[in-house]
Amino acid sequence: MSEHGPIAARFVYSLRLIAMHERVNRDPVPELARRLGGVEIAAKSLALAGDIQATWPEDIRIGCFCCDFLSHDEATIAAMIDCASACDRAGFERAVHGFIRHERTYRLWDGVLGLIAAEARSH
Numbered sequence: 001m002s003e004h005g006p007i008a009a010r011f012v013y014s015l016r017l018i019a020m021h022e023r024v025n026r027d028p029v030p031e032l033a034r035r036l037g038g039v040e041i042a043a044k045s046l047a048l049a050g051d052i053q054a055t056w057p058e059d060i061r062i063g064c065f066c067c068d069f070l071s072h073d074e075a076t077i078a079a080m081i082d083c084a085s086a087c088d089r090a091g092f093e094r095a096v097h098g099f100i101r102h103e104r105t106y107r108l109w110d111g112v113l114g115l116i117a118a119e120a121r122s123h
């Protein structure tokens with residue numbers, strides 16, 4: 001986890017939190033808002049999680065909430081976010097090349113940019 005930027009790391013933890021809440025049929029937004037510092041970031045995180053779930057070719061492997069190691073899926077997602085944070089569209093495309101169909105990457109790119117913008121507004 002320490003190899004990635006703060007937005008990517010926070011989102012991976014958000015994914016893990018969302019997965020925990022889904023397992024017990026609870027709304028993750030209040031907890032996300034508390035941990036992330038605002039409802040907008042929580043909503044953007046939840047929306048991006050939905051975009052990822054809709055475009056990923058299989059179920060996303062999520063690590064344990066307390067674990068610092070990333071699953072392959074989490075590492076790919078973190079790389080996507082790091083590239084988008086650096087305005088590196090080509091790097092973003094490379095991170096998902098051969099894994100996500102090209103026509104689906106636009107949805108992910110837009111979702112990641114939405115999260116990054118919400119993070120920027122919160123600081």
